Amino acid sequence: LTLQAPLVLPETGAVQLQVSVGEADAEGRRTVEIHSRPHDLAGATTAEWAAHADGVLAVADAAPDKHDTPWPPARATSVDVSDVYDTLAEKGLVYGPVFRGLRAAWRLGDEVFAEVALPEEAANAADAFGLHPALLDAALHAIGLLQLADSEGMRLPFAWSGVSLQAVGATTLRVRIAPDGRGGATVDLFDEAGLPVARVESLTLREVSREQMAAAASAAGDESLFQVEWVPVVGDPDEAVSWAVLGDSPLAEGG
Known part of the structure; x- marks a missing residue:
């Protein structure tokens, strides 16, 4: 799955999301495309569909083995995550309460290990998803622990390869992130x-500056749709009202 453009939700209004899956080829693989456009509550939208991602669906390989090593791994160094979201916010990535799921992290050589969890209000809805998007997103926040001092921008997910799901309804996760070579x-x-829940064989990141993220958020606001709504005014029928007629009008004759 390759991400082409971010899907930024407006502060007000809604967005229509379109997921298109193609026919299976000889190997059972199917193309998938994701588009969106602003949602007009009046049903008269003329906005074009914007492409966000495209990829290929296929039958998954065998599930990964159970993670039997001690947790956290021996000789791993604990990482303080208490201010990680404040630091990310300074770089332009602001996460709401549901998405602040990183609880603990460790480093061992080039590998990063982490624990993530959903808050109670989101955990109650975890069964509605294969893998709750906020929980998956929190798992990827551990990658940022190696980048916080690198640059003004951030490296965000760009291309996903070999994504598979082995279990559903998770509310907490143990995460292992390692270079793919x-x-x-x-x-x-x-x-x-x-026990395995999900795996991403290869996740490619791309540098995104603070200015690019701000531009994406601004573009979402530019698509706001406005409507004219007639609001009746109820007055006192016994109250005297003065009128003034401007210009040529039959109403002014005989006045």
Whole structure:
């Protein structure tokens, strides 16, 4: 799955989301495309669909093995995550309460290990998803621990390869992130018993500046739709009212 453009939600209004899945080829693979456009509550939208991502769906390979090593890993160094979201906000990435799921993290060589969890209000809805998007997003926040001092911008997910889901309804995760040898990262997600939940064989990141993120948010606001609504005014029928007629009008004759 390759991300082409961010999907930024406006502060007010809604967005229509379109997911298109193609026919299966000889190997059972299907193309998938994701588009969006502003949603006109009056049903008269003329906005064009904007492309956000495209990819390929295929039958998953065998599930990863159970993670039987001690947790956290021996000799891993604990990382303070108490101010990670404040630091990300300074770089232009502001996360709401549901998406602040990073609870603990460790480093061991080039690898990063983390624990993430959904807040109670989101955990109650976890069964509605294969993998709750806020929980997946929180798992990727651990990547940022290696970048916070690198530059003014941030490296955000750009291309996903070999994504598979082994379990559904998770509310907490153990995360292992390691270099994939091709300039990206491999992400393994496990439950508290070490059983596999999901895996990303290769995640490629792309540098995004604060200015680019601000421009994307501004563009979402530019698509706001306005409507004229007639609001009746109720007055006192016994109250005297004075009128003035400006210009030529039959109403002015005989006045």
